Amino acid sequence: MPWMNRVVADKVKLEFKDVDVEFTKHTTNLHVRQERLIDLLLYLRDKAGYKLFIDHTCIDFPEKKERFQAVYILHNPESNERVIVKTWAKDGKLPSLERLWPCAKWAEREAYDMFGVLYDGHENLRRMFMWEGYPYFPLRKDFPMEGIPEVELPSLTEIYAGRKEPPSHDYEFMHTRVPTLEDLERTEKSRLQKKAQLVLNWGPLHPGTHGTIWFLFDLDGERVVQSDVILGQLHRGMEKIAENVYYFQFLPYTDRMDYISAICNELSYVTAVEKLLQVEVPEKARYIRTMFAELQRINSHLLWLGTGALDLGALTVFLYAFREREKIMDIIEGNAGFRLTTAFLRIGGLHYDLAEGTLDVVKAFLKDFPAKLREYHSLLTRNRIWLRRTKDIGVITREDVFNYGLTGPVARGSGVPYDIRKLEPYAAYDEVDFDIPVGEVGDVYDRYLVRMEEMVQSLRIIEQCVSKLEKLPKSAPYVNKEHPAVMAPKEDVFMDLEDMVKNFRIVVHGESAPPGEVYVSGENPRGELGFYIYSVGGSKPYRLRIRSGALYNLSIFPKLIQDGTIADAIALLGSLDPVVGETDR
C-alpha cells in the first residue's frame, strides 16, 4: 500500500511548521510534538482524509529521557494511503484520542496495561489484559518474558500421588503471580458503574462467547443499558515472545493467534518479514500460498457459520459445516502435516512442496463445495427464524466503520469495500480475478451474506491457482534459497553441505535484519491483521506489534448492543466473529 506522498506531506508541513516528515524505506512518518498531536490528528482526519484508525501502540526506549514513543497508524480510504504519526510521551503521559476515534480507547488501555503510559482524558483507564492490582508492565524492556516467579504452586497431581524428593517430573515450584477471585471481582467492578437493575456476567467460560471473552451487561429487564468487555483471558504474551525469539521462530506463534485461520496469519507475518528482509518469493510459492490462504478462509468462514448458527439454535448447520471443514483440514494436513496450527509457510517460500495429488483433491473439493453452499443457503438464507434473529440487528453505519477501525467482512457488510487483497496485493492476489462482496444495510444478516459470498469468491481464486499450478513445472522452486536469510528446504539440507551450514547458521544466530520499520497487513477472515515491526538491526525485532482485526471489530460491540436485548448479543457477537487468540494475543 502506498504511504503518504510528498504533495500531502508538504501540505501538512505548511500547516504544521514543527512537524518533521520522514520518508523511510517502507513508511512515511510524521514526528510531532505532543502538544500538537491532537491538532495534527484532527487535521489528518478531517482535512486530509485519513479517517480510518488502524492502530496505536508504544515503543519502549529505556535509555531515552521520555522513554515511551507513541505510534499511530492511519489510513486514507480515498487515496488508499497510510501514514504513521509518532510522538513522545511526556512524564509518562499522552493525550487520549477517545474523542477522535472511539476505538482508540481500547488501544490506549492496552498501552497502559503493557507499558504503564497514562492517558489524559481517558474515560476509564484500566488494565486491558491483566487484572486490577497486577503490579508490573510486561512489555517494558526491563521486564523478563518469563515473568517474576513469586508464588509456590506445586503440581497437585504430584501431591496427590505423594510428594517425592526429587519430584516426579522436572518443573519449577515457583510460579508467576496468579490472581484471586477477589482480584477478578475488583477488575469487574472497576469496569462498570451499575446504573440499572442488574449486572449480568456473560462469560468468560461460556459456550456462547466464542472463547473466553467476558461481557458485562447492565440490564433493565431484557434491555441492555450499558455494557463492557473484559479481555485478557487468553493473553499469552505474544508480543513479548516476539521480542525474544528470532524472526523465523515466531512463525509458529502466529498460527496460535487466530487459530482458525492459521495460514492467513502466517501469510501476513511472512509478508511483513519478507518486506523487511527484502526477500523475493518464487512464483510457485506465491500461488500455493494464495491457494492455501483461500482454503483457510473457507475453513474459517465455515466455523463461523457453524458456531454462529449453533448459537442461534441451528445444530444441523454446525454438523454440516464441520463435515466440509474436515475435508479442507485433510487437504491441509496432507501438505503441512498438521491440521490446525500448520506452520506451513516459511520466510522466502514454503516448508514443503505441494504434496502428490493435492491438486486433484482440491479440484474434487471445488466441484463438490458449491452444492454444499447451496445446502447452507437453503437451511438459513430464507429461514424465517434466521431472518427474524438477524435482520436489522446490530446495524453498523459507514461512519462507524472508520471511527472504530473496523475491517474485514464487518466493514464490507456496511458497504465499505476495504480489502487488503485488492488495496495492497500480496502473494498472488494481483494475478487472480475476484470480486469484493459488500452489504447495504450493515446488519447481522448482511454480514452473513457477505461471508457466504466470500466463500464463493475464494473458490474462484482457488480455481485459478489450481490451473496456474498445473501449468508450472514440478521442479519449479518453492523457496528462494539464494537469499542469505532464507533457510534451504529440508531435502537440500541433507544433500548439500553449503545449505546445511547456512541453515545451521540461521538456526543458531537467526536472520540478521536491517534497521528500519515496516507495517504490513493481510486480509484475514476476521479483518486486517497487521504486523508493525520496528527493527534496530539484529535477528530479533525490537518491537513487534500485532494489529488485530478481531480486537477492533469487537470494540464496537458495547455501542451496538446498547438498548438491544441479551438475545441479540449472541447474534451480534457471532456476526462480529472474534477469536480470542487474536484479540488477546
Next chain:
Amino acid sequence: MAMLNSNGFVLTTVDELLSWGRRNALWPLTIGLACCAIEMMHAAASRFDLDRLGVIFRASPRQADLLIVAGTVVNKVAPMLKLLWEQMPDPKWCITMGGCASAGGPFPTYSTLQGMDRIIPVDVYIPGCPPHPQGLLYGILQLQKKIKEKGVKKYDKAFEEFKKDMERQGLIPREITV
C-alpha cells in the same frame, strides 16, 4: 468382574457396576479455551463423533463429571476454572488436552499458567499442539481404563490442599469495594 453363570444370572459387585456406568457416561463440561478447543469441537462433530463413547457435552458444571481443559490456561482465567471444577459434583476427572494445559506448552511467559495440574489434579495428560481428535479419543479411552482399574479416586488429600490453598489466597469470595 462380572460373570455370566449357567442360569443366565450376571454376578457382579456394586463397585464394578457403578464404575461401569461411570466410565461409559463421561459427561464433559463445555469449555473451550484456545486452539485445542477447535479440535475438541471436531472430535464432537460429525467425523469423530464423541457421542459413540457416551461422551456428551454439558453446559453446566453441575451436570458434568469430566473437565477437558482444552487450550491455554492463563493466570487470569485459572481461578475461574478452579471455581468451575469445584462446582462439579464428585466423582470427577480431569483431562488436559494439549501442551499448554499440560505444562504451559509453547508459552513460558509471564501470563501463562505452567500446567493445569498446578491448580487441579489431572488424570490424563494428552500431548500435542493441538492433539489430533483421535488423540483426544485415545485419552478418553485411557481415562475409561483408569476408572476401570483404579475405581473412583478419593480426593480427600487433594481437597485438604485445596482448602489450605483457598484460605491462604483468600479465594472464598467476599463482598468487596473498589
